[in-house]
Amino acid sequence: MTPAPRGATVQAAAPATVTPVSAAGPSTENAIALTPTLRATGRRVRFWVLAGAGALLVAIVATLLAGGTSAGKPPLAADSAAQPGGRALVEVLQHEGVSVTVADTLAEARTAAGRAENPTVFFFDEGGLLTADRLTAMAGLAPRTVVAGPDFLLLQTLAPEVGFGGVADKKAAPAGCSVPAAVKAGTLPPGERTLTFPAGSAGLTGCFTSATGAFSVVERVASGRTLTLVADDSLFSNDRIALAGNAALALNLLGAGDEVVWYLPTIADVERTGPPSLGELTPGWVTPTLVILVFVTLAAMIWRGRRFGPLVAENLPVTVRASETMEGRARLYARSGARLRALDALRVGAVQRLAGQVGLSRLANLDDVIQAVARVTDRPSGEVRSVLVDRVPATDAELVALSDRLQELERATSRAITPPPPGRMDS
């Protein structure tokens, strides 16, 4: 039996050897399984699964109910019931027998307008997405075009004489023009944006004049097509449609024909420029490959991460080194700079060893030890005394020097005591 060294490290044990056992012994009982079965686990977590599913369901239903239809839709969208939406107006129009077709792109608007016999185009471009060419094309789609909240580019393109007129004064303005819809509307709510144009411009009619001479609605008739510019787009929105004559104006402007093309440009109307994007250049299989790599990663995580049974607990003893008190005391000496105390400990140890070397007892008088050591080493007793007793170290350097001298004294004493090694007589 060879004793192994203490504290041998754990060696990665080789897998156990497997031996077939010839006879299938008497029918053994199955070992008790500690892992719960799938059914037991299901029973345990059933409440939480059901609760989670219920909470999810409630959240989805609540989201759908709480205006999920209008959330995130642009202002004046035909199916938006939110405050800036346009659904109120669209519903009334449809109720009155005017069919409303929603168009998201110019192409759709063109198709819709081409299908109808006498369409009216309602146009609102909040983001300024259309270029001048497309704006011109849009204006030529139908005999009647109603533009809500025209921007600078639109005015430049379709009605260059018209400019912005600032905000209307606080008084409700009367129609004051011959446009039938405006006459029916009577007044508009005060404080809206306005347009203006030089007096005497051909084909332009301004309605709802404010004190500054600006108009809330401008109608331009040219080559059989009517373009109505309504300065303030909020006039058509759900929350303001019912104010003053807004509803009458909107319904009369849009309800002139049987068909309204509700055209709000989207990002699809923006012409693409520049080189093809990275997405267009990548082959079709790249994204599915990335997806399958995600699945591979998931599978690998389960493969490597599934623990092979529960961890095993074991109480381990504390590890306390016996020399820790000594180390702690040394650090205390060093931190507080206890030079004399440290040196005293070294001196007491040295004196006891020296006493043993020169043949005195451990309890011998210090003076006797000094005398004996001085005699043995052939040094003046004053020097020995200064090393062993008197010198007080003022700095750490002196402490180091004194410690060296102590060691040197011990070595000298031991050299003087030890008989010289036997050598040849004639040397």
Added chain:
Amino acid sequence: MTLTGRFVALVALGVVPIVLLGRTPGTAAAVLGLWLLTVLALGILDLSLAGSPRAIGLARNLPARVRLGESVTSDLYLSNTGTRDLRLVLRDAWQPSAGAGNNRTPLTVPRGERRLASLTLTPIRRGERRVEQVTVRSSGPLGLWARQATLLAPGRIRVLPPFNARKHLPSRITRLKELDGRTSLLVRGQGTEFDSLREYVRGDDVRSIDWRATARRGDTMVRTWRPERDRRVVIVVDSGRTSAARVDDEPRLDTAFEASLLLAALASKAGDRVDFIAYDRRTRGRVQGAQGAELLSRMVDTMAMIEPELIETDWSSVPGQVRQVTTQRALVVLITSIDAAGASSALLSMLPQLTRHHTVVVASVTDPTTLQATRERGNREEIYRAAAAERALLDVARVSAAIRQQGADVVTGAPADLPPDLADRYIALKSAGRL
């Protein structure tokens, strides 16, 4: 349930058809979906064909004891009681100190048969090492998915102290025999128990001539002596706070066990009766009235389960413990640690009660690094360290002197030296007839 590396590779293999067939994003996505569905179906099929890891009967065959540092074989029998063949990977969940390592044993058990899985254990710590459960992973015929279950299969093995000091035993026994006067060297025993008379040979001590027998026989006769026999030796091991400290990466308690085992082996060979107590505030282990081989086996068995307790030893009740063992005069060996005077005051105040009736030896492990530290004085930190070491040595010297003043004997040594030193002190006491 879990899955294997083979399944992961199979999923990853789907990249090939996706790249080869997926010209447009649409077809590539279709290939991806199809591949994932196929792989999932294969996995589920594999899982449904895997044998149940719960239909397993387990039986263990374990040796009861092992000496620390040696290896034993742990046998685990698996019977397949299910209806399918089992392709298993097995993990026997031994405590880490049992030295079973990170074992994963592949194993195939046909339906209705039994297989043996043998595992080599090399414990690294004394005490009782346990195993509670066996985890089994049963994979299907394709090796894609696997079922996993943890089964109850308790077992335990007792790890005994190594008794490395037994290498010192033969030389000490030889010296005992020399004391006994039984060797061919005819060295006369120096004990005090009268053994026999024999003829004088040159070199014998003239003081041992028996004049009365010489007169009767007409030839010079000497008395021979042999050391006393049938003395009591009581070993008290301190299992308190200080015994937890490690010297040379070995707890003081383990060194104390080594020393007591060597002493007990020696003393029982010398014909003395040995009793063993491990004590801190209550008795942690006790071996009483055992002889010969049974003594050592009972001692290692008792020692295996003793761990250092992090409480202060109650020295005042130790004399009572000794009195319970024997009321005769005995050699009482206290194996503890001699530190600062403050920590040893309880020991010192108790000692007179013991020394009044018994011969007392106090044995203590010293730290060889302390002695070494006094000599290393290269820089400022080392000098402070040397000073602290000197202070520690002075403390030990003072406490040792105080113990000697109380009439007890002191043995100190490094962990490797203490057991033989204590044995030598026992032989010295025996030869001086002080038992």
